[in-house]
Amino acid sequence: xxxxxxxxxxxxxxxxxxxxxxxxxxxxxxxxxxxxxxxxxxxxxxxxxxxxxxxxxxxxxxxxxxxxxxxxxxxxxxxxxxxxxxxxxxxxxxxxxxxxxxxxxxxxxxxxxxxxxxxxxxxxxxxxxxxxxxxxxxxxxxxxxxxxxxxxxxxxxxxxxxxxxxxxxxxxxxxxxxxxxxxxxxxxxxxxxxxxxxxxxxxxxxxxxxxxxxxxxxxxxxxxxxxxxxxxxxxxxxxxxxxxxxxxxxxxxxxxxxxxxxxxxxxxxxxxxxxxxxxxxxxxxxxxxxxxxxxx
Numbered sequence: 604x605x606x607x608x609x610x611x612x613x614x615x616x617x618x619x620x621x622x623x624x625x626x627x628x629x630x631x632x633x634x635x636x637x638x639x640x641x642x643x644x645x646x647x648x649x650x651x652x653x654x655x656x657x658x659x660x661x662x663x664x665x666x667x668x669x670x671x672x673x674x675x676x677x678x679x680x681x682x683x684x685x686x687x688x689x690x691x692x693x694x695x696x697x698x699x700x701x702x703x704x705x706x707x708x709x710x711x712x713x714x715x716x717x718x719x720x721x722x723x724x725x726x727x728x729x730x731x732x733x734x735x736x737x738x739x740x741x742x743x744x745x746x747x748x749x750x751x752x753x754x755x756x757x758x759x760x761x762x763x764x765x766x767x768x769x770x771x772x773x774x775x776x777x778x779x780x781x782x783x784x785x786x787x788x789x790x791x792x793x794x795x796x797x798x799x800x801x802x803x804x805x806x807x808x809x810x811x812x813x814x815x816x817x818x819x820x821x822x823x824x825x826x827x828x829x830x831x832x833x834x835x836x837x838x839x840x841x842x843x844x845x846x847x848x849x850x851x852x853x854x855x856x857x858x859x860x861x862x863x864x865x866x867x868x869x870x871x872x873x874x875x876x877x878x879x880x881x882x883x884x885x886x887x888x889x890x891x892x893x894x895x896x897x898x899x
Contacts (some may be wrong), residue, residue, distance in 0.1 A: 609639060611656050617670030626716045633718050634668040642815040648785040649711070665718070666709020672847060677847035678888055683854055684847070688819055691850040692771065697820045698700035702777035707848075711750040711782075723841065726876040727753060728760070730838040730897045735808055736761045745769070746799040746828075747817075751779030753810050753839075758788045766792035767806075769799035800824050804830040809838040811848050813893075815861070816842050816851045825868035835859035837873070838898050840865070846880075847890035858894045870898035 606614065616624050650659045664837060673684060684721045695706065714720045728895055735743065735757060741764055748768035770776050776794050777868045783789050800818060809832060815821035821842075832838055844855045855861055858877050865872065879892040 606797035607643055608650070608656060609643045611647075611653065612646060612660055613762055615657050615666070616658040620660065620829070623664050623667050623716075626718075630718050630721060631717055631800065634721060638715070638721065645711075645715070649782055651785075652710075658704070659712060662705045662708035663712040665705045669705070670846075673847040673849065674891065677845070683851050685850055685852050688817070688852060691746070691817060691852060694849040696772035696775070699774040699777075702772060703778060705774065707750050707778045711752060714750075714752055717880065719880050722878050722894050724752070724756070725874060726874075726895055727839060728756060730876070730895075731837070732757050732760050732872045734837065734897075735764070738811040740764060740808050742767070742806070743810060744804065745812075746803060747771075747775075747811060747814040748779045748794070749775055749812060750781040753782055753812050754779070754792060755786055755788060756793055757810070758783070759786060764791070767804075768792055768794045769797045770794075771796070771798045771800075800827075803827050805831050805833055807833045807836040809840075810839045811838065811849040813843055815840070815864075816846070816853050816855060818853055821853050822864045824869060825864055825870070829869040832899075836899065838893065840870075840898060841893060841895040844892040844894060855894075856889070860893075861894055861896070865896060865898055870896075873897040873899055 613624065613627055614625065650656045663795060677683060695701065702861040707869070714724055738771055740761070741830055742755055743764060744767045746769050748754060748770045751768070754766045768776070768778070768779060777795050780789065780794050783792055797808055800814070809828065811828065814825065818824055828838065842855055842861055843851065844857065862872065876895040877892060879890045881890065883890050
C-alpha cells in the first residue's frame, strides 16, 4: 500500500533525520485530524513527488540543524550573528540555492511541525482572515511574502480577493509563486521583487510576517507601514523573540518591546498572540517565541 505524503515524510525523517521527528509527532498529537488533512494537502500540492518530499525533509533537517547551532551560540553571547541587512541579504535572500534547498522548505514545514507556529496560523485565520472575509474586502498586500503561506490562506478563504506580494528575494518570490499556483491561486496574486521596507505602498489590508527582526531599524519601518495604511485599514504584523535564525538582526527579547514600537509608530492594538517554542532548557535561558498582532 502506497504511503500518504505525510507518512512518507515521517518515514524519511525517521530513517535519515530522526532528531526532527518529535516535532512532527507533537503537532500531530496536539492538533489531530484537521492538522493531518491540512498538512497532507500542502505536501500533495507543493511537494507532489517522492523526490520532492525527500528534498523537503532534507531541507527542513538542514534548517533545524542550522537554527539549533545558532541558538546555542546566541544563548552564550546574547547577540545575533548577523549585524546588517546587507549582510543577511547577501548570505540568505540572494542565494537562490540556499533559499530553495533549505530555507524556504524548512520554513514552510515549520509552520506545521512547530506547534507554536501552527497556533499562530490559526490566530491569523481567526483574527485577520475572518474579519477580511466578513468585510467583503477585495485586496491585500503582503510585505515579505516568504513561502506564501499567509497570502495563500487568506486568498483561499476569500474567493473575491486579489493579492499583491512583495519580497526582496527572487528565491522567495519564485517559491511563493509556485506555492500559490499549486493551490490554483496564481492568477489572483501579483508578485514583485522589491525591497518593500522602503516607502511601502498604500493599502487597506496588510500582512507583514517576521520582517521586523530582519531589519536594523524596525521602528522606522513600522512608522512607514503605519503611514501606508489607509483609513480604516488593518494590519497583521508578527515577529520572532529570542530566535537566532541566520538572517535575524534585531533582537526582540519580549513582547513588550514589540508593543512599545507598534505604539510609537502610531498603531492601535486590536488583538495579540504570543507562543513559545517550549520550556526553557535551563533557568534564565531565553526561549524562542513568536508574537503576532492585529493593529489599526
